[in-house]
Amino acid sequence: MSEPQLPVQPATEDPVVSAADTPPGPPPAPSGGDDEMKFKTSRALSMGVELELQIVNRRDYNLSRGAPDLLYLLQSVKCPGEIKPEITEGMIELNSSVHENYGTLVEELRAIRDVLVRQADRLNLGIAGGGTHPFHRWSEQRIFDGPRFSFISDLYGYLAKQFTVFGQHIHLGCPSGDDAVYLLHRMSRYIPHFIALSAASPFYQGEDSRFQSSRLNVVFAFPLSGCMPFVQSWDEFESYFNRMKGFGIVSSMKDFYWDIRPKPEYGTIEIRVCDTPLSVDKAAALAAYAQTLGAHLFDDRATQPIRDVYEVYNYNRFQACRFGLKGNFIDPWTKQHRTLHEDVRQTLDLLSDRSATMGTEVPLANIREQVARETSEAELLRSWMEKHGALSSVVNRQCAAWRGEP
Amino acid sequence: MNELNFLPAFPFHFSGIVLFGALLLAGFCAGEGLYRLLRLPKVTGYVLLGVLVGPGVLNWFDQYFITQSRVFVDIALGMLLFEAGRYLDLTWYRRNPWVVVAGVAAGALAFVFVLGMLILLGVDPLVAALVAGIAMSTSPAVVLMVARDLRAEGQLVERAMTVVALNSIMAFLAVTMLWSGLHLSHSVNLYSALAHPLYLLAGSLLIGLAGGYLLLGLARLVGPRQGRQFVVIVAVILLAVGIAQVLKLSVLISLLMLGAVTRNLDQINLREVDLLGTGRLFIIVLFVVVGASLKLDAMVAGGWVALALILARFCGKAIALTALASTSGISWQKALWLSVAMLPLSGSAIVLAHDVAALYPELGGQLTQIVYATVAILEIIGPIAVQVALRMSNEAMPTENNARTSV
Numbered sequence: 001m002s003e004p005q006l007p008v009q010p011a012t013e014d015p016v017v018s019a020a021d022t023p024p025g026p027p028p029a030p031s032g033g034d035d036e037m038k039f040k041t042s043r044a045l046s047m048g049v050e051l052e053l054q055i056v057n058r059r060d061y062n063l064s065r066g067a068p069d070l071l072y073l074l075q076s077v078k079c080p081g082e083i084k085p086e087i088t089e090g091m092i093e094l095n096s097s098v099h100e101n102y103g104t105l106v107e108e109l110r111a112i113r114d115v116l117v118r119q120a121d122r123l124n125l126g127i128a129g130g131g132t133h134p135f136h137r138w139s140e141q142r143i144f145d146g147p148r149f150s151f152i153s154d155l156y157g158y159l160a161k162q163f164t165v166f167g168q169h170i171h172l173g174c175p176s177g178d179d180a181v182y183l184l185h186r187m188s189r190y191i192p193h194f195i196a197l198s199a200a201s202p203f204y205q206g207e208d209s210r211f212q213s214s215r216l217n218v219v220f221a222f223p224l225s226g227c228m229p230f231v232q233s234w235d236e237f238e239s240y241f242n243r244m245k246g247f248g249i250v251s252s253m254k255d256f257y258w259d260i261r262p263k264p265e266y267g268t269i270e271i272r273v274c275d276t277p278l279s280v281d282k283a284a285a286l287a288a289y290a291q292t293l294g295a296h297l298f299d300d301r302a303t304q305p306i307r308d309v310y311e312v313y314n315y316n317r318f319q320a321c322r323f324g325l326k327g328n329f330i331d332p333w334t335k336q337h338r339t340l341h342e343d344v345r346q347t348l349d350l351l352s353d354r355s356a357t358m359g360t361e362v363p364l365a366n367i368r369e370q371v372a373r374e375t376s377e378a379e380l381l382r383s384w385m386e387k388h389g390a391l392s393s394v395v396n397r398q399c400a401a402w403r404g405e406p
Numbered sequence: 407m408n409e410l411n412f413l414p415a416f417p418f419h420f421s422g423i424v425l426f427g428a429l430l431l432a433g434f435c436a437g438e439g440l441y442r443l444l445r446l447p448k449v450t451g452y453v454l455l456g457v458l459v460g461p462g463v464l465n466w467f468d469q470y471f472i473t474q475s476r477v478f479v480d481i482a483l484g485m486l487l488f489e490a491g492r493y494l495d496l497t498w499y500r501r502n503p504w505v506v507v508a509g510v511a512a513g514a515l516a517f518v519f520v521l522g523m524l525i526l527l528g529v530d531p532l533v534a535a536l537v538a539g540i541a542m543s544t545s546p547a548v549v550l551m552v553a554r555d556l557r558a559e560g561q562l563v564e565r566a567m568t569v570v571a572l573n574s575i576m577a578f579l580a581v582t583m584l585w586s587g588l589h590l591s592h593s594v595n596l597y598s599a600l601a602h603p604l605y606l607l608a609g610s611l612l613i614g615l616a617g618g619y620l621l622l623g624l625a626r627l628v629g630p631r632q633g634r635q636f637v638v639i640v641a642v643i644l645l646a647v648g649i650a651q652v653l654k655l656s657v658l659i660s661l662l663m664l665g666a667v668t669r670n671l672d673q674i675n676l677r678e679v680d681l682l683g684t685g686r687l688f689i690i691v692l693f694v695v696v697g698a699s700l701k702l703d704a705m706v707a708g709g710w711v712a713l714a715l716i717l718a719r720f721c722g723k724a725i726a727l728t729a730l731a732s733t734s735g736i737s738w739q740k741a742l743w744l745s746v747a748m749l750p751l752s753g754s755a756i757v758l759a760h761d762v763a764a765l766y767p768e769l770g771g772q773l774t775q776i777v778y779a780t781v782a783i784l785e786i787i788g789p790i791a792v793q794v795a796l797r798m799s800n801e802a803m804p805t806e807n808n809a810r811t812s813v
Contacts (some may be wrong), residue, residue: 057559057564058495058497058498059492059493059495059669064559064560065559065560065801066559066560066561068560068800069560069561069736069740072736072737073735076732119735121498121501121502122501122502122734122735123502123561123564123735124495124497124498124501124502124564389629
């Protein structure tokens with residue numbers, strides 16, 4: 001979960017009412033006010049990446065509660081991008097700044113990673129990618145201190161702590177709200193690609209879930225998860241939002257946990273289905289794929305969004321979560337069935353000319369290689385488990401991978 | 407001969423096992439009771455029960471029983487020291503040597519401050535130096551158990567174990583060396599004066615190393631699945647404790663070393679086993695026996711000197727740790743709470759004092775009196791200090807979480 005950003009004011013006077021299990025009232029309003037829904041123009045296909053990371057101890061490699069100590073250290077060092085607290089103390093979030101191309105993005109992500117690793121080393125903490133921590137128990141998590149975090153914890157109860165899962169969010173810039181609505185609906189068809197390519201959460205709560213991405217099952221438990229309604233323009237979306245606000249269901253965009261959602265204050269759409277990969281290079285490659293695909297979709301306006309995308313959506317999504325690239329995929333336009341790796345390969349073929357001009361050849365070649373092997377980081381994690389026989393050793397390897405060690 | 411000779415003879419002679427059961431039950435109740443009523447650390451409950459049944463108050467539990475319970479105490483100490491050793495991580499120290507520097511500085515400054523304070527108070531310089539040496543150490547047992555009971559986690563806990571281990575080893579070495587000083591001033595030859603500390607150090611390190619390699623080898627044989635390695639670990643711990651005792655080596659250094667070896671030479675084969683959970687059986691008895699061994703009358707006789715010593719010791723550690731806080735990567739506030747958590751003094755201080763007193767009775771009186779008083783005060787307030795430090799630095803789990811999930 002990425003959204004809770006500090007500082008926010010709690011709307012309820014007494015956020016601790018939940019003791020008696022009464023609903024804590026409407027969500028806290030952000031400080032922005034009505035301007036929140038004004039879509040800020042940004043350069044088409046500028047991009048940014050958010051990564052939620054695991055902070056583990058180096059004794060048994062369980063999730064630590066190291067975020068406060070680590071954030072204290074990070075205050076005093078210079079770091080590109082931004083590093084922020086997350087809902088539980090075993091998580092930390094890393095944000096890139098806005099980039100036009102892959103080259104500067106991957107460089108910045110590596111630089112942030114290096115700062116993070118160096119500071120974590122001083123505290124003997126391990127930083128790891130991966131969509132879930134393989135064996136932590138959700139009951140051991142402690143919610144990070146902060147008004148929005150305690151609101152979420154009060155509202156969602158154990159879901160909030162179970163939500164100790166780690167995702168990558170990719171922002172793509174859109175010139176206008178209408179462009180954002182268009183791109184979002186077109187991109188929805190490709191959501192299974194992002195799920196399968198990034199899948200890195202086979203283990204959950206100490207068990208092999210047999211999913212490639214078990215993380216997304218956790219997200220699905222939330223009432224406001226799923227997809228944006230099939231609106232056709234930003235005005236239409238705004239009036240939908242205002243109705244939801246009128247019902248008292250939401251008070252800001254943060255309350256929607258959709259797979260892709262518009263982010264008007266950044267002027268972007270945000271793809272939220274990726275598991276955090278095991279390395280920053282993989283994270284940057286996924287962003288490059290999204291950017292190149294976005295460029296194609298912006299140019300291909302002849303094809304307009306269709307509602308059918310959302311009718312096959314949950315089927316495709318499940319297949320991708322469960323079976324990864326080997327999963328089945330239904331093309332909503334042609335109604336054809338094919339394997340997901342086949343569909344990704346066809347998409348990569350479609351993008352190959354464009355990637356040369358956009359400077360995304362290298363990352364897309366890496367993705368193509370992964371597709372050829374029909375594998376994922378989830379399978380890599382399973383192979384480590386096979387080899388070492390213990391999940392703590394798997395996390396140890398995850399930490400090494402995050403440092404950029406082979 | 408009559409028909410009733412199957413009945414036991416009166417008065418009954420209770421074996422160690424009855425003693426163990428009774429102490430365990432009573433200690434457990436005292437710990438849980440104090441925790442629930444007053445939110446005091448469970449360790450404090452165990453110690454206070456020991457004080458109550460010990461020679462100082464009710465005298466149900468006299469010197470004979472203390473000797474009887476020795477084996478349980480040794481098992482508990484072995485487990486605790488091994489666990490403490492598992493916190494020592496050479497990779498960390500290589501990446502952040504300031505953690506070690508701060509720990510060594512804390513011990514050294516505590517030594518200097520205590521020495522100065524005692525000399526100022528007119529204590530014999532040699533005795534003052536011995537006491538200052540002992541005062542460098544902090545009890546690994548108390549810090550570990552309180553942190554565990556609060557389910558505390560964070561830099562304070564991590565660093566606490568490093569400082570505790572370093573200072574305990576420094577204390578041990580200092581006392582042995584001063585011991586050599588004693589040897590010299592009592593005209594024992596130079597050879598044995600140097601040989602003894604060297605033997606202790608090298609021998610203990612060797613036991614730790616040998617035990618560590620043995621344990622890792624066995625762990626590889628047994629396989630990594632959780633829970634299977636428990637017996638092997640406990641067996642090697644007991645072997646190490648027993649052999650260290652027979653060879654008159656330091657159980658403290660041997661077992662810390664054993665833990666450290668298993669931590670640093672292996673990330674794959676030896677799994678984390680919850681020794682302190684299962685080991686609580688023995689640990690309760692350990693703290694009850696510590697409580698029973700406290701000399702309360704010493705608190706009256708040596709109380710003021712002891713309080714001055716405690717103050718000097720705290721200042722020494724606090725100044726070193728806070729001065730090096732930001733260099734080593736924590737806030738000065740956290741470093742200050744870390745110093746508070748370093749208050750508990752190890753029960754082994756009594757043993758050290760005893761050994762010296764037995765060899766040199768003319769010094770023994772003053773020495774043991776100061777040490778007894780200090781230990782008595784710190785065994786009771788030490789665990790509470792650790793608890794306060796962990797809560798104030800926000801590393802303890804909030805209590806409602808504890809209540810809901812603790813077993």
